[in-house]
Amino acid sequence: MTTIADIARMAGVAKSTVSRYLNGGSIGDATKLKIERVINETGYVPNTFAQSLKAKKTSIVGTVVPRLDSFASARTLIGIDEQLREAGCQMVISNTSQDEEREIESLYSFARQKVAGIILLATKITDQHLEAFEKIEIPIILVGQQHQDVYSIIHQDYEAAKAMGKHVLEKGHRKIAYLGVTPKDISVGIQRRDGFKDAVSGMEECEVKYYQTGFGMGEALEQATRIIEDFQPSIIVCATDNIALGACKAAFIKGLDIPKDLSVTGFGGYEVTEYIHPSLTTVKYEFKNAGKIAAQKMLKLIEGEQIEKITYTNFELISRGSVDSFIKHEL
Amino acid sequence: MTTIADIARMAGVAKSTVSRYLNGGSIGDATKLKIERVINETGYVPNTFAQSLKAKKTSIVGTVVPRLDSFASARTLIGIDEQLREAGCQMVISNTSQDEEREIESLYSFARQKVAGIILLATKITDQHLEAFEKIEIPIILVGQQHQDVYSIIHQDYEAAKAMGKHVLEKGHRKIAYLGVTPKDISVGIQRRDGFKDAVSGMEECEVKYYQTGFGMGEALEQATRIIEDFQPSIIVCATDNIALGACKAAFIKGLDIPKDLSVTGFGGYEVTEYIHPSLTTVKYEFKNAGKIAAQKMLKLIEGEQIEKITYTNFELISRGSVDSFIKHEL
DNA sequence: CTTAAGAAAGGAACCGGTTCCAAAAAGGCG
DNA sequence: CGCCTTTTTGGAACCGGTTCCTTTCTTAAG
Numbered sequence: 001m002t003t004i005a006d007i008a009r010m011a012g013v014a015k016s017t018v019s020r021y022l023n024g025g026s027i028g029d030a031t032k033l034k035i036e037r038v039i040n041e042t043g044y045v046p047n048t049f050a051q052s053l054k055a056k057k058t059s060i061v062g063t064v065v066p067r068l069d070s071f072a073s074a075r076t077l078i079g080i081d082e083q084l085r086e087a088g089c090q091m092v093i094s095n096t097s098q099d100e101e102r103e104i105e106s107l108y109s110f111a112r113q114k115v116a117g118i119i120l121l122a123t124k125i126t127d128q129h130l131e132a133f134e135k136i137e138i139p140i141i142l143v144g145q146q147h148q149d150v151y152s153i154i155h156q157d158y159e160a161a162k163a164m165g166k167h168v169l170e171k172g173h174r175k176i177a178y179l180g181v182t183p184k185d186i187s188v189g190i191q192r193r194d195g196f197k198d199a200v201s202g203m204e205e206c207e208v209k210y211y212q213t214g215f216g217m218g219e220a221l222e223q224a225t226r227i228i229e230d231f232q233p234s235i236i237v238c239a240t241d242n243i244a245l246g247a248c249k250a251a252f253i254k255g256l257d258i259p260k261d262l263s264v265t266g267f268g269g270y271e272v273t274e275y276i277h278p279s280l281t282t283v284k285y286e287f288k289n290a291g292k293i294a295a296q297k298m299l300k301l302i303e304g305e306q307i308e309k310i311t312y313t314n315f316e317l318i319s320r321g322s323v324d325s326f327i328k329h330e331l
Numbered sequence: 332m333t334t335i336a337d338i339a340r341m342a343g344v345a346k347s348t349v350s351r352y353l354n355g356g357s358i359g360d361a362t363k364l365k366i367e368r369v370i371n372e373t374g375y376v377p378n379t380f381a382q383s384l385k386a387k388k389t390s391i392v393g394t395v396v397p398r399l400d401s402f403a404s405a406r407t408l409i410g411i412d413e414q415l416r417e418a419g420c421q422m423v424i425s426n427t428s429q430d431e432e433r434e435i436e437s438l439y440s441f442a443r444q445k446v447a448g449i450i451l452l453a454t455k456i457t458d459q460h461l462e463a464f465e466k467i468e469i470p471i472i473l474v475g476q477q478h479q480d481v482y483s484i485i486h487q488d489y490e491a492a493k494a495m496g497k498h499v500l501e502k503g504h505r506k507i508a509y510l511g512v513t514p515k516d517i518s519v520g521i522q523r524r525d526g527f528k529d530a531v532s533g534m535e536e537c538e539v540k541y542y543q544t545g546f547g548m549g550e551a552l553e554q555a556t557r558i559i560e561d562f563q564p565s566i567i568v569c570a571t572d573n574i575a576l577g578a579c580k581a582a583f584i585k586g587l588d589i590p591k592d593l594s595v596t597g598f599g600g601y602e603v604t605e606y607i608h609p610s611l612t613t614v615k616y617e618f619k620n621a622g623k624i625a626a627q628k629m630l631k632l633i634e635g636e637q638i639e640k641i642t643y644t645n646f647e648l649i650s651r652g653s654v655d656s657f658i659k660h661e662l
Numbered sequence: 663c664t665t666a667a668g669a670a671a672g673g674a675a676c677c678g679g680t681t682c683c684a685a686a687a688a689g690g691c692g
Numbered sequence: 693c694g695c696c697t698t699t700t701t702g703g704a705a706c707c708g709g710t711t712c713c714t715t716t717c718t719t720a721a722g
Contacts, residue, residue, distance in 0.1 A: 332708095334707090334708055334709080335708060335709060335710095336708075336709090346708090346709080346710090347710080347711075347712095349709095350709070350710055350711080351710095351711095353709095354710080377708080377709065378707085378708050378709065379709095380707085380708080380709085381707070381708035381709035381710085382708085382709060382710080383709095384707090384708085384709075384710095385708090385709055385710050385711085386709095386710080
């Protein structure tokens with residue numbers, strides 16, 4: 001491995017001169033050329049460790065994700081990665097497998113590695129998180145979750161769910177099951193449920209029941225089966241697309257036709273929702289864009305610039321075949 | 332930030348003694364205790380850069396993936412991550428967005444960062460790859476693709492496709508469309524096609540046509556539509572689950588019933604294939620396990636141990652509702 | 663009680679960069 | 693041409709560890 005000392009010797013100059021050449025200090029044209037030649041010949045690349053050791057920081061942005069095998073995470077990561085790459089930064093991913101402790105550990109671990117910033121795709125923010133945020137003194141941005149004390153990029157869960165609620169009512173549904181997730185997850189568990197609740201609450205002669213399940217399709221399938229048996233709604237509004245897929249499967253197994261016998265909606269806009277049959281009515285989130293924005297904001301934070309506390313990303317309600325329209329029938 | 336010098340001063344010993352304490356040299360019980368106390372008090376953690384600078388290597392394993400938003404990649408990464416974490420290693424992911432050049436770049440970039448090893452989830456191995464492998468002098472393991480000169484963990488694509496071919500014949504299909512991908516992808520494009528071909532080639536009075544598409548569901552949908560119109564097969568055998576999802580959608584759009592009017596099979600065993608209706612007959616690969624194995628082998632390579640050139644992972648043909656059985660009809 | 667061997671601790675060099683400061687060279691102006 | 697300013701360059705210290713070598717202190721054997 002060639003070092004800066006080798007280059008200096010070969011070019012007949014001092015180490016400091018080479019360093020200046022590399023980092024843009026003042027150099028005479030003659031020496032510049034000499035060094036240039038030697039570097040090109042040897043293919044010299046500075047040692048990152050030595051640089052970081054001296055600089056006490058890196059141009060790495062750490063990203064903490066609860067799971068890798070999720071459409072939302074993957075798309076967000078892609079957005080972050082693209083943006084950081086453009087800025088010459090590296091992204092390092094830490095997967096926590098939905099283990100809260102590991103989430104905290106990852107924060108400290110990133111801090112030890114002197115990352116320039118941390119982007120956190122958390123599901124909830126505990127006191128431990130806040131403590132870590134304080135201690136590590138590194139810029140932090142939350143994606144998909146919100147907290148008053150932390151910068152965050154969030155999807156408009158409340159508004160999207162409200163739009164979904166309105167949409168469902170417009171389609172004429174009056175016996176509705178809402179299949180959500182744990183309220184520990186602020187965005188998915190609470191915001192979406194509340195948005196939906198507020199949309200349907202004004203409607204008279206409308207029966208809405210709220211249920212809860214996990215994030216997996218298997219559990220959603222079981223829960224939906226029970227809902228169909230016990231409540232017989234005309235529609236199941238699901239808090240995520242995966243849950244909706246489980247609900248669809250439950251309907252198929254029960255021999256129900258979607259949307260004639262039962263309508264289903266999702267949340268997220270996963271690619272696959274377009275390709276199942278019937279296509280799923282869902283809310284499409286801008287995961288990749290959220291990642292991009294997060295990365296952009298992070299770069300600003302690293303530069304010491306001010307940014308807004310909260311940035312919202314857009315959503316789009318995509319109406320597709322999985323929802324029956326009673327209104328149409330009445331025409 | 333506390334450094335080893337601080338600890339040494341506070342404990343009243345020399346830097347080297349603290350270093351020895353940390354790395355397990357010979358130390359007296361009294362000094363050991365003193366150092367221990369100070370370190371616990373300060374929460375001191377050694378600076379990774381300084382360590383790596385001296386050691387000229389890291390305990391990081393780089394992983395290069397063509398895309399993050401793929402079930403196969405994600406599961407493999409999870410397997411790698413889990414295994415490495417157990418061994419106290421870190422995994423760093425480099426996403427190439429299916430850009431071949433960036434794949435090569437990533438290799439060199441990892442080399443510069445002195446990673447201990449590189450796990451490559453490539454789709455094809457070019458001369459540029461081989462050149463990079465040679466130059467960087469870092470252990471490399473391929474996952475999902477095979478090359479005579481490189482260690483690899485591979486799925487039994489040929490055998491799996493052969494099993495699928497037999498299965499399809501057993502079900503009584505005799506007018507078969509095989510929808511594959513580019514032969515540039517050895518595993519998916521060639522191995523699967525050839526395995527299937529060899530399985531069906533012996534069968535008389537059996538018409539098989541081979542088609543090609545991209546990895547996306549959208550393109551698969553288009554291709555499958557054309558196949559249905561032009562060839563009217565009783566089954567479309569697809570080289571991946573995503574392609575199968577596109578094919579299913581094409582059938583639905585055409586108003587064909589799956590499996591009565593058209594059967595469809597996939598490859599991969601993505602979770603969603605179980606939850607669509609009808610469930611998709613597919614080959615389930617052990618992606619996560621492949622990742623685990625890759626990580627284990629990598630750890631061995633790093634330790635300087637010998638490993639086998641090629642390791643095969645298992646597959647399982649899962650017969651589900653998307654394939655009609657003509658044999659049954661004849662009973 | 664002496665001596666040799668082994669354990670424990672300290673000191674200094676080194677890893678490969680960056681940066682500060684001083685010295686040398688170049689340029690500008692009267 | 694000499695003096696002052698500015699630009700280039702070199703030298704040395706430093707970042708925070710590890711490691712080699714040396715010294716000192718124990719301890720066991722003779």
